[in-house]
Amino acid sequence: MDHGTLLVNNTDRFGINNSTLEFTLVCFPEVHSWDISGLLLFFLLGALFSNMTLFVVIVLEPRLHHPMYYILAMLSVVDICLSVVATPKILVMLWTGSTTVMANACFSQMFFINLFSAGESSIFLVMAYDRYVAICSPLHYSSIITKGFVAKACVFILVRNMAVALPMSLLAAGLDYCSSREILHCFCENMSVEKLSCSDNTSSSIYGLVVFILIGGSDLLLIVISYFVILRTVVVARSFSAASKAFRTCGSHLIVICMFYITIATTMVSNRAVKEIPRPVHVVLSLLHQLLSPALNPVVYGALTKEIQHAILRILGKIKIHP
Template identity: 45%
Template sequence: MLLYSNISLSVEAPEFLLNCFVRSPIWQRWLSLPLSILFLLAMGANATLLITIWLEASLHEPLYYLLSLLSLLDIVLCLTVIPKVLAIFWFDLRPISHSACFLQMFIMNCFLGMESCTFLVMAYDRYVAICKPLRYPSIITDRFVAKAVVFILARNTILTAPVPILSARLHYCGKNMIENCICANLPVSKLSCDNITLNKIYHLIVAWTLLGSDLVLIFLSYTFILRAVLRLKAKGAAAKALSTCGSHFILILFFSTILLVLIFTHMAKQKVPPEIPVLLNVLHHVIPAAFNPIVYGVRTKEIKQGIWKLLRSGG
C-alpha cells in the first residue's frame, strides 16, 4: 500500500485546480456581480475608445496611438483573467490545463510589463510636450511611436518569457491546487517537487527591473515636468500645462497604487486574510482596464468629440 502511495504521488497531475475563494463561497457571491460589471465596462469602454481613435482622423496622433496600445493591452489582460474567474464563480470550472496555465502566466507577466512601459513612454511624451514644446512635433512622431512599440514588445517578451518556461520545466507531483484565482508564477511553482529558488530569484529580478525601473523613470519625468511648470510666469499657464498631464497621471495612479498595495499585502501575509492578496491580484487586471478609457474620455475634449460623433453617426 505504501509503495502504491509513493508511485501515485510521483505521477504528474494532468491539470491544475484554481482555488478561487472556493473555501469562501460568500466571497464568490458578492464578487461575481461587481466583477462582471467591471469586465463589461472594461471591454465596452476600451472598444469604444479604439473605434473612436481609428475612425476619427483628428486623433491620428502619437499620443492617441499610445492610448490605443494601452487599450489593446487592457483588453487582452481582461480576457486572459476575468472570464476564467467568472467561470469558477458561476460554474465551478476550476480545472486548467498545464499549457493554458503557463500561457496565462506568460500573458499576465508580459502584458503587465508592456502596460507599465507604455505609461513610461506616455510620461516621456508629456515631458517633451511641456519641457520642450517647440521640439515636440520633431521628437514625438509616428516613427517614434513605432520604435517605442517595438521596444515595448521586445523588452517585455524577452525578459518575461523565462518566467513560464522556468515553471513549465518543473516536475509537478502530488498537489495540484493553486491557492489563487490565476496562474501566478510563485503559487504555481510552489506545487512542484523540485527546488524553485531559481524561479523566485528570476521572478523578483524581472519584477523590480521592469516595473520598478519604469516607476522610477516616470517619477523623474514628472519631477522635471513639475519643475518646468513652476517656472511658468504667464497667468494660467501652469494650470493649463498640468491639465495636459492630468489624465495620464490618474492612469498611473490606478496602475501603481493597486500594484503597490498588492506587494505590501504579500509582504504582510500573516497580518492580512489570505483572500485579500488574491482579490487584489484579480482586481489589478480589471480596475485599471475599466477606468483608463473613461478617464481619458472624460478629460480629453478631442476624444469626447470623437465619441459623440461616433454615437451620432451610429444613431
C-alpha cells in the same frame, strides 16, 4: 480565455509528465460565487466597453490620427488583452464550479498575464515621455514624437516584454509539481503556482523579484521624474491656468499609474514577506490589477481629454437614426 500551450517536459516525483497535470483553482470558497462574479463582470464589461469605444473613436476620427493618440490606442489594446486573459475563465469557474485547469494552459495564462502587465507599464512610460516632450520641448515635439517613433516604441515594448515574460513562465513550467496541486488563487499567478512545487523554486522566485524591481521599478521612477519635470516647467512659466490644468492632468495620471504598480507590489510583498495578510486580500489585489486599471485608463486618458470628447460628439452627430 483559451491560449496556446507552453510544452513542459519535466516529470514530477511520481513520474507524471507536467504537461498532463491538472491544477485546481481555489478562488473564494468562503464567499458566495455570485456575489464575486457580479462585481467581476461589472468591471470586465466596463473595461471592455470603455477601451473598445476609445479605440474605435481613435480609428474613425481623422483628427486623432496623431502619434499621441496612436499610443493611447496601444494602451486600449493592451488593456483589453489584460482584462480578458483570465477574468472570463474566472467567471466560468464561479458560475459552473469547474475549477480544474491543465498545466500547459495554466503556464500559458501566466505568460500572457506577465506579458500584458509589463506591456502596460511600458506604455505608461512612453506616454509620460510624450507628455514630457510636448510640455518641456514643444518646438521639437513634431520632430521627436513621430509615427516612426510610435512604431519603434511598439517594437521595443513587444521585444522587451517577451524577453521578460517568457523566462518567468518557462522557469515555473520547469519545476516539479507533486501531490499538492491546489492553487490558492483565482488564476495561474506565478508565486501561487510556484508554491506547489516540490523542487527548489529559488531561481524562479528571484527572477520574478528582479524583473519587478528592474523593469517595473525603473519604469515607475522614470514616469515620476517625467511628471515632476513637467510640473516644474509649468510652475516656472508662471501661468496659473496652465499650472492648474497640468496639476489636474498629471495628478489623475499619477493616481492611476500608482494604483497599477501598488497592486503588483503589494501582491509580491504579501506572497514573499508579509505572511499575515489574508489570502482573500491578496487575491482581490491581483484581480484589481487586471480590471481596475484597464477600466480607469480610458476615462483618465481619454474621456477627460477635450479632443476625445469632441471626437465622440462628432461621431455621434454623424449617426442618423431612422424611424
